[in-house]
Amino acid sequence: MxxxxxxxxxxxxxxxxxxxxxxxxxxxxxxxxxxxxxxxKEAPKEKPEPIGEWETLKQYWDFAYPVDMDVHCELCGNKTENWETDEPRKFRLMSCNLGGLVTFKCMHCQGRVTKKHFKDEITVECTEYVPEKSKHLEARY
Known part of the structure; x- marks a missing residue:
């Protein structure tokens, strides 16, 4: 530096x-x-879906229930039984980790669907898309 x-x-x-x-x-x-x-001037390109991380999560899956492929957006009602096979995609995989945290972007309303996989249950949270950042949440240096 x-x-x-x-x-x-x-x-x-x-x-x-x-x-x-x-x-x-x-x-x-x-x-x-x-x-x-x-x-x-062009818009930034979206990063590719982290399919490798999703495959790793499935490979090491040790939850008490089978791999779940369904995604539902409570904000706009968009839903699928298997997000991987939709054509065109209804949900885009945004992040995934071995701990069971998986997030999707709804291709209809741009909202964020977060699935948290715990040992005995899955919790789902939907967060509305916000086009502009709040100045109150920006980092200060």
């Missing part, structure tokens, strides 16, 4: 290659109008 006054911090990998930079909000406010034309 290298600091250029208090507004810019250059970030380097373990081999000393520059990989990025962190700038303060104050510096960003002053340079943003000058560089916006240089930034890509």
């Amino acid at each position: 290298s600091n250029h006054d208090d507004n810019l911090t250059e970030l380097y990998d373990k081999d000393g290659n520059l990989i990025g930079a962190l700038i303060t909000a104050q510096l960003w406010s002053s340079i943003k109008p000058r560089i916006m034309d240089l930034l890509p």
Whole structure:
């Protein structure tokens, strides 16, 4: 890491290659109008579904019930008996871990469906899509 006054911090990998930079909000406010034309205009591409993690969870499945493939969005009513086989996809796998936490994005309302797999039960939570971040929840440096 290298600091250029208090507004810019250059970030380097373990081999000393520059990989990025962190700038303060104050510096960003002053340079943003000058560089916006240089930034890509296309929307960011969605990351691929973490199917490998899902396959790992299924391989090590040790819950008292069979692997569950159904997903239901309580926000808009979208549902499927098997999210893997839907064409087109009704739900997109967003994250999955070996502990049994699996999240999906509803392709109808963009809401988040979170399935928590416990030893004896599954709990499901649905969270409404929020298009803009709340300034109260943003990190402060």
